[in-house]
Amino acid sequence: MNQEKTKKLLLFNTLTRQLELFKPIFSPRVRVYTCGPTVYDHTHLGHMRTYTNTDILIRTLKYCDYQPYQVMNITDVGHLTSDRNTGEDKLEKAAQREGVDAWQLVKKYSQEFFGVLDKLNINNPSVTPKATENIAEMILLVCELEKKGFAYQIDDGIYFNTSRFSNYGQLANVSLADLEEGARVEKNIEKKNPTDFALWKFSNLKENRQMEWPSPWAKRGFPGWHIECSVMAMKYLSDCFKGGKFYPERFETIDIHTGGIEHINVHHTNEIAQSEAATNKKFVNYWLHYNWLQVDGRKMSKSLGNFFTQKDLADRGYQDLMFLRYLFLNTHYRKRMNFTWEALDQAKKTYQEIIYLLRKIISQEEVINQETEEFRQTEKTSSYFTDFNKAVTTDLNMPQALAVVHRVLKDKGLFGSTRWHILKNFDQVLGLDLEKQVSGALRESKKKIPQKIKTLVEVRQKNRQEENWRQADLVRAQIEAGGYLIEDTPTGPKLTPKK
Ligand code: AMP
Ligand code: ZN
Numbered sequence: 001m002n003q004e005k006t007k008k009l010l011l012f013n014t015l016t017r018q019l020e021l022f023k024p025i026f027s028p029r030v031r032v033y034t035c036g037p038t039v040y041d042h043t044h045l046g047h048m049r050t051y052t053n054t055d056i057l058i059r060t061l062k063y064c065d066y067q068p069y070q071v072m073n074i075t076d077v078g079h080l081t082s083d084r085n086t087g088e089d090k091l092e093k094a095a096q097r098e099g100v101d102a103w104q105l106v107k108k109y110s111q112e113f114f115g116v117l118d119k120l121n122i123n124n125p126s127v128t129p130k131a132t133e134n135i136a137e138m139i140l141l142v143c144e145l146e147k148k149g150f151a152y153q154i155d156d157g158i159y160f161n162t163s164r165f166s167n168y169g170q171l172a173n174v175s176l177a178d179l180e181e182g183a184r185v186e187k188n189i190e191k192k193n194p195t196d197f198a199l200w201k202f203s204n205l206k207e208n209r210q211m212e213w214p215s216p217w218a219k220r221g222f223p224g225w226h227i228e229c230s231v232m233a234m235k236y237l238s239d240c241f242k243g244g245k246f247y248p249e250r251f252e253t254i255d256i257h258t259g260g261i262e263h264i265n266v267h268h269t270n271e272i273a274q275s276e277a278a279t280n281k282k283f284v285n286y287w288l289h290y291n292w293l294q295v296d297g298r299k300m301s302k303s304l305g306n307f308f309t310q311k312d313l314a315d316r317g318y319q320d321l322m323f324l325r326y327l328f329l330n331t332h333y334r335k336r337m338n339f340t341w342e343a344l345d346q347a348k349k350t351y352q353e354i355i356y357l358l359r360k361i362i363s364q365e366e367v368i369n370q371e372t373e374e375f376r377q378t379e380k381t382s383s384y385f386t387d388f389n390k391a392v393t394t395d396l397n398m399p400q401a402l403a404v405v406h407r408v409l410k411d412k413g414l415f416g417s418t419r420w421h422i423l424k425n426f427d428q429v430l431g432l433d434l435e436k437q438v439s440g441a442l443r444e445s446k447k448k449i450p451q452k453i454k455t456l457v458e459v460r461q462k463n464r465q466e467e468n469w470r471q472a473d474l475v476r477a478q479i480e481a482g483g484y485l486i487e488d489t490p491t492g493p494k495l496t497p498k499k
Contacts, residue, residue, distance in 0.1 A: 009064050009393045011256075012334060014264060014287040015171055019395055022286065024255045030061050030068045031252075033233040033284070034125060035259035035267070038075040039109035040094040043116045044307035045324070045339055046300040049293040052325055053333040053396075054258050055122040057288065059429045060392050070125040071236040073229055076106040077131045077211050077222060092210060102210040106130075116310055119321040121431045127236055131228040135213050138223045138231050140246040141278055142199045143216065150277040154190040157201040157224070158217060163193050165273045171287060172265045197270050198224035226270040230283075233257070234275065251279040261289045262299075291336050300339065308339070316341065317464075320489055322433055323348040329398040329430060351432070352492065357409050358423070358438045361416035374414065375421040384408050384422055392429050401430065440494075449495055453482050457493055460486070 009022040024030040034054050037047055054072075061068040077091065095102040117124065131138075142158055145151040150164050162168045203212045203220040212220040234240040238251045259268060268287065275283040292299045295306045313324070327347035331337040375381055384404060391400035408414075408422050420438075427434045456479050463472035479486050484495045 009060065010395055011286055011288060012395050013285075014289050015284075017173065020286065024066060025253060025285070028066045030066045030255050031237040032058065032061075032068050032070040032256045032258065033229070033237060033254055034070060034072040034257075035229060035263060036072040036074050036128065037113055038090065039106050039113060040091040041109060041302050042307075042309040042311075043109070043113045044300060044302070044309050045313075046293040046307065047113075048116060048120060048321070048324060049328050049337065050260055050290045051117060051122055052120055052328045053290045055120075055431060056329075056333070056396055056398060056429065057256070057258065058123060058125075059431055060396055063429045064393065068126075069237070070127075071232060072125040072128050073232045074106075074110055074128055074130045075225075075228065076110070077135075077228075089209070095210065112310070116321070119310070120325050121322065121433050123431075129232050129236060131223070131232075132211070134228065134231050134235065135223065136244070137235055137241045137246070138227045139200070139213075139215055140241065140244075141227060141231050141234075141274070144246055144248060144278045145199065145274060148277060150274070151199055152192065153217060155202075156190075156204075157198045157221070159191055159196045160199050160270070160274055160277075161192055162195040162197070162273060165277050167276070168195065168273050169269060171269050171272055197226060197266075199227050199274065200224060226267055226274060229267070229271050230275040230278075233271075233283075234279070240279075246278075248279040251275075251281055253282045254284045256286045256288060257284040258288045258290070261291055264289055288333075290333050294336055294338050297338070317488060318344065318348070319487075322437070323351050326351040326432060329402055329432075332395075332397060332399055334395070354405070354409065354432075355434070355437050358420060358434065362420050362438060370417070371421050372415060372417045375418040378414070378418070380411070380414060381418060381422060385425075388426055398430070401426065405430070437489075440489075449484070450482070453479060453484055453495065456482065457486065457495065461493065 010019045011022050012018070013020045037043065054070075058068050058070055091102055091105065095105045098105060100108075114124070142151060145160065146158070150161055151158050152161055153159075200215060200217065201222055201224060202218045203209050203222065205220070209220070209222065212222050215221050231241075233254055234251055237254050240247050240250045257268070257271075264287075272283050294300060295308075298304060298306060300307045310321070313319075313321070318324070323344060324347070327344055328337070330347065384407070387407075388401055388404045391397045391404060394400075405423060405426060408419050408426075411419060414422075423434060456475055460472050460475040460479070463469075463475060476486055479495075480498070483498050485498055487494045487496070
């Protein structure tokens with residue numbers, strides 16, 4: 001059976017620093033929590049890499065016949081510019097900069113974020129709750145921690161006492177003393193331990209905050225950053241909150257939690273501490289962390305100002321984000337990746353080549369849906385599936401999976417339709433949108449386009465290659481005057497007759 005899938009999924013678990021056989025608690029259901037974006041600025045390529053890798057995980061789970069249920073939070077309430085509860089509130093600061101209120105700001109950047117996910121062919125998570133919709137639950141969790149003796153109040157808020165939690169620092173694989181060493185920059189002298197973190201902050205009454213809520217401790221305040229993820233994970237994956245009450249005993253350990261590697265030492269370490277202290281159960285079984293996208297050896301980030309957005313890509317002629325997805329798949333999620341325009345250009349060429357070859361292989365649209373006898377029977381087909389499955393189930397090894405794709409494409413010993421059906425199956429994991437791209441290209445090639453327009457398209461392509469943008473624009477105008485709209489896609493320029 002060539003489509004046989006191995007369910008032995010191996011994932012690298014940050015908690016144990018080992019490759020582990022994945023076993024969900026309520027198989028085939030898999031409960032996944034993903035740290036989502038803070039929506040106060042543009043989505044950049046670094047985010048795009050992380051969420052493409054998350055999408056690969058979800059697709060792989062489905063490919064292995066699991067039923068993932070994924071919760072991804074949207075951080076729409078500002079936490080402070082420092083991980084350690086000091087500094088300015090990023091979200092409120094950005095709203096001031098743009099002259100809008102915080103809610104409008106959040107709406108604008110959330111829409112942009114989801115638009116980008118769509119363009120990258122990333123499936124939406126099952127649910128994407130916002131922090132501001134879960135404030136009451138956050139307060140309940142803090143109260144529970146207070147009741148159990150893990151929280152204390154100081155001048156500016158309620159803090160978690162890390163010395164009361166014996167496993168603190170397990171995820172980061174360092175002792176409390178090491179973490180304290182790293183936290184020496186901390187200014188708040190009232191805290192009992194340098195690693196203690198805010199669960200709930202009191203508003204500074206001299207400041208005018210837009211986002212603040214009443215709480216049992218003070219009239220005006222706002223949540224600490226880490227608390228939102230614990231709450232949303234418990235609420236949406238374990239049903240721990242009902243009728244204004246928190247039921248810690250209802251909590252069932254989550255299967256997988258994902259996020260960027262910078263979250264290991266602080267954010268995720270603190271999520272574990274406050275969740276396990278409240279429920280007395282293991283918070284998460286498998287922790288997956290994605291490595292960074294870098295530029296010139298430094299993490300692409302808002303704070304360094306070295307980031308590129310969807311607009312930067314479009315300005316350089318990359319309207320279609322599938323090239324970028326293809327580029328991301330070339331580096332394993334646990335490796336750092338350096339972004340260059342040359343690498344993106346190379347990815348574009350290779351991706352276009354794949355679509356071009358597939359188009360040649362599939363001369364008729366009927367082939368797209370009909371599996372051949374050869375596809376179902378041959379050993380060769382089966383061996384490609386074995387190799388592909390091994391790659392994806394060994395810690396989501398996409399570079400190796402892509403190598404199998406290229407071998408299949410080149411295998412002239414198989415019928416074209418067989419090769420297509422193998423790749424169509426692989427694309428369930430890769431998400432390269434092959435079927436849509438190929439059928440679109442086929443439909444296009446069927447339409448009769450006048451020779452004059454075809455020639456103009458070639459001239460424009462040449463102008464573009466020579467970066468003669470002005471001339472290219474003039475030719476575009478001629479094409480449009482001839483009754484066609486032209487758009488640049490991964491398969492080359494696409495013509496649509498004007499209505
Ligand atoms: P933020 O909106 O900054 O909270 O980031 C949302 C997610 O994007 C986090 O899981 C980050 O780890 C991830 N992220 C941010 N910058 C990068 C980057 N340069 N490379 C990879 N992931 C990133
Ligand atoms: Zn989080």
